[in-house]
Amino acid sequence: MQRLARRWRRQGVRVALVPTMGYLHTGHLSLVKRARQLAGQHGQVVVSIYVNPTQFGPREDFSRYPRDLKRDLKLCRGEGVAVVFAPSDAEMYPRWGEATDPAMRDEDARPTRFSTLVTEENLSRLMEGASRPAHFRGVTTVVAKLFNIVLPDMAVFGAKDYQQAVIIKRMVADLNFPVKIVVAPTVRERDGLAMSSRNKYLSADERVQATILHRAIQRARRAVRSKAVSAARLKAELKKFITSEPLARVDYVEFFDSDTLRPAVVVRRGTHMALAVFLGKTRLIDNGQL
């Protein structure tokens, strides 16, 4: 992949990357279409498909995360994608997770043990980072790797993972990656549920009740349409609203500034809202500017 990327670079080919974990749905394909547009007629689109183990917690759904590479490849072909980059764990993280005590005396000392991490230390502590401690460290590390392997001019991320997109932008600015980050809007089902590979986990009842995330955002939007309101009060009100669905359990509801993610004390038009809600065992997220 990197050899091809370097060749493209020498030829002045513009490259747009769409990093995904595969099991592609219409949301992903909207990112690919955006990338296709940004790359232009003479540019190339690369889709990476990699269920990145370092961004999953030990009790999370890494092993049961849905995968269907054959179908994904067909969908990518249909969108004019030049390359699907789908590496193995052994290529991405050689010998990661083995004992790494540096003082260990090992005569069979093999030098290829993965040990470098990229961490964003500020925005990563909030919301998804509070609920999933090592999550963003895994995300920033794998995205840094993908940028260095694919050498894109731009990369397209979905607004559904809003905090992730802000953190990636922060990483790109801080580490000076020569990559433009584009955030494309969330694609929703007809009833408002944000598209996600994890929707597949939902039972029929959970699926019906899962629209509560989107409805909570709309409710907040109405609440601040003509006046500013207390974040604490609105949060309490929304939590009650969400748990009116019997299968829903709130992980968090937060209000914050769109650019800095700084928590808002007062919620106004333009304040950003994000939430995570369990439907049974499935954890879903959504967000929107109010």
Place this chain on the structure above:
Amino acid sequence: MQRLARRWRRQGVRVALVPTMGYLHTGHLSLVKRARQLAGQHGQVVVSIYVNPTQFGPREDFSRYPRDLKRDLKLCRGEGVAVVFAPSDAEMYPRWGEATDPAMRDEDARPTRFSTLVTEENLSRLMEGASRPAHFRGVTTVVAKLFNIVLPDMAVFGAKDYQQAVIIKRMVADLNFPVKIVVAPTVRERDGLAMSSRNKYLSADERVQATILHRAIQRARRAVRSKAVSAARLKAELKKFITSEPLARVDYVEFFDSDTLRPAVVVRRGTHMALAVFLGKTRLIDNGQL
């Protein structure tokens, strides 16, 4: 710098980077000559000069580290360097070190606070990392930034900072930077003292006694010329030898594998040795393969 680097890239110009903290001496210039050679006739050499604050500890010599940009520029010009990249702290680390509590409610929320770090978590704990806890985190972070700003095809590091060179190679492999790392040999004064900008701190007496680092390496080399010896015993013997110089105080003496830095129990020909010694208040390092 990045704009120029991207232009060079489009033109297929080969770029070699020499990252330095300035106050250039013959050792640095040997790296520049090597870079000049590697870049080839149509390539370009970039020297970065930046006393990187994040790699100094709070009680270390950041503020008194010697600086002479005017002289450095003249020396670089003499070596055919295309660009000296000498950024400011504000450019490299916007608002770094300010309060970064993400939960802080700040209505004046400016989004440009540096917060991304690159850490190597294994090799960085040994030797220099044990004595200087955040040192290598600062090194890997700034080198990642320099690689993304200068976009070099290769970068030349000095063997004098041997552990640093191994950690940079590890980072490049782990994060897939498209940069070849070249390690060039240590340049020494006539009496064996490894060239270093910090030698300037030494008093006349300290300067004379500072050759003890090099002499300790030579002594170890002789000790293992024809037989393997116990690391513990050799270490004890060398510590005694070093402190025979009244102004010398040992920080560490270590034996390890050249590639993995894994500590050696038994020292043989080919084992690597590194040491750090205080001469008065000045801390010097040296290393060599035995």
